[in-house]
Amino acid sequence: MSELKQTFNSSLGKKLIMALTGLFLSLFLIVHLGGNLLLFSNDNGYSFNMYANFLTHFPPIEVIAWLLYATIIIHAIYALLLTIKNRQARPVGYAVTPKAPASWSSKNMGLLGSILFLFIVIHMGDFWYKYKYTHSVGFKEYRTNLSTGERTVNDFTPQKEDFEHSQTFDGDVEIVKVKDLHTKVAESFSMPVYVIIYVIAMIALSYHLLHGFQSAFRTLGWVHRKYLPIIQFIGTWLFAVIIPLGFAAMPIVYFIQSLK
Missing domain, CATH: 1.20.1300.10 (Fumarate reductase/succinate dehydrogenase, transmembrane subunit)
Incomplete structure (x- = not known):
């Protein structure tokens, strides 16, 4: 050692x-x-x-x-x-400074x-x-229609201070809330x-x-x-x-x- x-x-x-x-x-x-x-x-x-x-x-x-x-x-x-x-x-x-091949970097x-x-x-x-x-x-809330691929985005204000992110579904719509x-x-x-x-x-x-x-x-x-x-x-x-x-x-x- x-x-x-x-x-x-x-x-x-x-x-x-x-x-x-x-x-x-x-x-x-x-x-x-x-x-x-x-x-x-x-x-x-x-x-x-x-x-x-x-x-x-x-x-x-x-x-x-x-x-x-x-x-x-x-x-x-x-x-x-x-x-x-x-x-x-x-x-x-x-x-006297020697002539060295060293680069500037x-x-x-x-x-x-x-x-x-x-x-x-x-x-x-x-x-x-x-x-x-x-x-x-x-925070942002993203709503993605899984059938068409269309996505909308809106600002999101969480009700809990310790909220980080979430992923839920409403039918064919994926709802993601994230920082x-x-x-x-x-x-x-x-x-x-x-x-x-x-x-x-x-x-x-x-x-x-x-x-x-x-x-x-x-x-x-x-x-x-x-x-x-x-x-x-x-x-x-x-x-x-x-x-x-x-x-x-x-x-x-x-x-x-x-x-x-």
Whole structure:
């Protein structure tokens, strides 16, 4: 046990933890983007609200969610510890800056990570916390005719304070009453300041993943000449381009729609 503790307290151990937690968070981004793309469904928020309800009421998902929160904190703490240790190892800067092949993103991972951590705090406070623990999020009632597929939507005010959601049937009509996170998202994305913060965070995410994804594989030793181009391709195009663009498109599109 002492040897295991010593290993994870070493610089290599900290880097291994950073790599494993980073890859886990990268996988989460794919799932999270897929769910958030439901915002583009033209159904008055039905798909997205049902998705949000599923995430917060399905026990296995809630367990994974708390694991995710712990992973974010661990990743941030170990990043801070590594940064402090690196600075202590070289407290005085070089008289002449060496010409290193390191990219801008690799030399500024601390800054990029700090921006992302601040964004996560703001993002979760505005959506997750208000959705789960406050009464600032309203409700919607969706009535869907199962025979024709036609759906109507109206605001709904529950009589009980602890009401979360319900599903009932009136003949061929399905009646779903659920928290309306979609409207909260639309309201936030109609504010220029929030859109700017979101886009800046996604730029930081792009550069963070551009270096972090490939670096994680190198730290774990999962690098081979045959597979390195594949890792670089996925790290660059999927994680550093497609995913950040997908997330950034949401506030931009909703902001433009709010101007109409």
